[in-house]
Amino acid sequence: MSAVVVTGIGVLAPGGLGLEPFWEGVCDRRSAISELTRFDTSGFPARLAGQITGLNPAELLPSRLLVQTDISTRFVLIAADWALRDAKVEPGTYTDYETGVITSNACGGFEFTHREFRKLWTTGPAAVSVYESFAWFYAVSTGQISIRNTLRGPSGALVAEQAGGLDAIGHACRAVRRGTPMMLTGGADSALDPWGWAAQLSGGQVSTATDPDRAYLPFDTDARGYVPGEGGAILVLEDASTAASRGAQNLYGEIAGYGSTFDPPPWSGGRPALGRAALLALEDAGIGPTDVDVVFADGAGVAELDRGEAETITELFGACGVPVTVPKAVTGRLYSGGGPVDVAVALMAMRDGLIPPTAATAKVPDSYRIDLVRDAPRPADLAHALVLGRGRWGFNSAVVVRRSPRLGSETP
Amino acid sequence: MNRRVVISGIGVRTPGGGDREAFWEMLASGRTATRTISMFDASSFRSQVAAEASFDPAVDGLTAQETQRMDRAAQFAVVCAREAVSDSGLDVDRVDPTAIAVSIGSAVAAATSLERQYLAVSHGGRDWVVDNDAVSPHMFDYLIPSRMPAEVAWTVGAQGPVAMVSNGCTSGIDAVGHACQLIREGWADVALAGAADTPITPIVVACFDAIKATTPRNDDPEHASRPFDRSRDGFVLAEGAAVLVLESYEHARARGARIYAEVAGYASRCNAYHMTGLKTDGREMAEAIRVAMDDARVGPGHIDYINAHGSGTRQNDRHETAAYKRALGDDAYRVPVSSIKSMVGHSLGAIGSIEIAACALAIDRCVIPPTANLYERDSECDLDYVPITARDARLDAVLTVGSGFGGFQSAMVLRRTTGAPA
């Protein structure tokens, strides 16, 4: 079986428009968490978010697409454009059925649909946009990417809250293994309109802190919830042999393994299944825990969940047995965009031999027994990274990223 | 690994029928369940017809607490999952929970609850900045609908891969296809796979009004869903759900399970053409059909029945007819084709799973369900659509297809199960 390699990356996330600027920001611990400015938040207990600023979609997408898309779909379309440009796939390299799209989405085109709900209930059914039927639904990103880039292969959309982005990558990887040589995958979300904001707050885990530097603190003794963000990333996955034969210039690394599990019912008292997802991913990649050089943790920022994840990590790797980091501390949690951004960051970490820090976390409880990379990037020779994601209600997903042989000195 | 996958349990909730058997009885009789919308006053809407399910969560065994916490679509999914497990005879306590997967599809998921919530927090729509104090603690579940497969997983304690496949109107086929891949490739031995949608709520009716996709035949609701008929003028919105128990063939055989059918082939493609429009040539659906048949190792000559997408819009039925001719050649004129949407309406993401259930039952019962309301031939739809009356037939291989917004085109082949190795 040929390997599945990442040959193009488009990141559009708080703190960085594009892969390189985003990676620099993560290494510099530049937090993009700030006061939510999209509407008057005075009636809300939480007012901090990871927002994308400085992006003008009108410069990047045709106006025919702007009228029919939610902000989250624009993010995905732009990230896909960037990823494809990065991959430099010459037209005609693949037939239309040899290229597909699997994205993850958690909230749909929520701000767009909020406006249409409002038009319906203030003006009447005739005021509802012709675009609402598809600007809202969860498959919109996949469909719009497919149309814009003429990708006609196996495609789909997955929802699993914050774990969904890794699921999309994992299933795109399997699609390549089954014989579709190129897949676009990833995801992005945005629900920073007033109703979307209220909906996110209703989940009960959003941080109500007012200091942006102390609001989202994964694995910190002062963990107090998460800060929602927007944006995400799109990756180009290719079969390694076809990528080599077309002379692909960027080989960021391999998607080497993927596993997903579900926790036992919350009332059963059973043990969470994150560790088993990690083991499945390692097995899929043909490696064991000792081969893992860094863990990109889910980092919920909620004490109970952080403790559970720390336990899982120490069970797999031993006490302080592997460096752990949560670069999403600078963006907030991006739902479907979270996993793809983490995978992109893991690939950059391997390229530069640098583990990015967990920005704001100051004090990790001793009982967690994890080696959390804080304060500054840590130089390290990285051959394998394990990326973890958890979605509310029990979803666990894990992806193993392997340094591409061409980029490193050793072969796996 | 490429293991065979079989259907060993079926649970269905659709308009016009209380459970799986009532659903099948209705299909076989050719009755329709399309009526004037009663769930809200639809008199200001262009299309006022829908197929509503008479669904009572208490009668279907949901506790008050379950009913309170779950959106209507999730309720449908959980009830169907329980019916399917019961039908399969599977003792879930004796199956390794880590070997049980869940794959549930939905197009608009918690739309009904979202709209109710919206009105509660926006003063009936007047306020853009909503009242945070009025928000339900369940609103997060409605915002992010992976709560639905989670509920299904909890009902059987599944700890294998759990997914929500949300590909619009092909979600129901694709969710089952996704589960099949999980079993084939060894990630699970058993899967609860299906889909649910309960979209009969003003915002969704307005969505389809806006693009004139639903029928305006308000004066004759019982005959409003008219797939392949010359006078067809749009689909009829519906609610419903179906969940199947899928197992690896070995797993089902080892426990002596009754097998309805084998899921022998599956494929999906995108048209990359338009979010709602279809080209007339059916090229991408034909490709999905061709690949699904290859996957199932059958040719056009083996197909005994096609369960059509048959939504009853002008463009769909023409597109689909072209796709059959392209994929099956002359056999397209031989194979009976029917659309159960003529009876149960179009429940968006759910209908694909409901149609797979119909196909499995058709194989099991040796009956082809008819296309109701098909009286007038259309020159662009010139195949055998099994009008009005069900037909007895032994079915060894059945094709079911779906087509949806975003350009998704999916196809699945079911086969009568034989003991012979595939």
Add this chain to the structure above:
Amino acid sequence: MAAMTLDELCHLLVAVAGEPSAEVASTDLADTEFTELGYDSLALMEAAARIAQEYGVRIPDADIFEMRTPRDLLDLVNGAPGAGDLPAPVAARP
């Protein structure tokens, strides 16, 4: 109600459907096919819905699928019997 001008129609189309995808001289615009301008049936349905709201003219469904050019659309709006007769929109009341 006052007749709709070509200029008003163009503004309305841009507002509901975006800029035309082809560069067309303003003198030729009225007779350029919608397909060439990049306006699909959705764009035209949205335009018709907006015209009904703002000008009180309801364009029958069949005509929406038949019209080919901005001039066709203008003729429908300005020649439509019962222009201005449309009742005020009613909010949905489930």
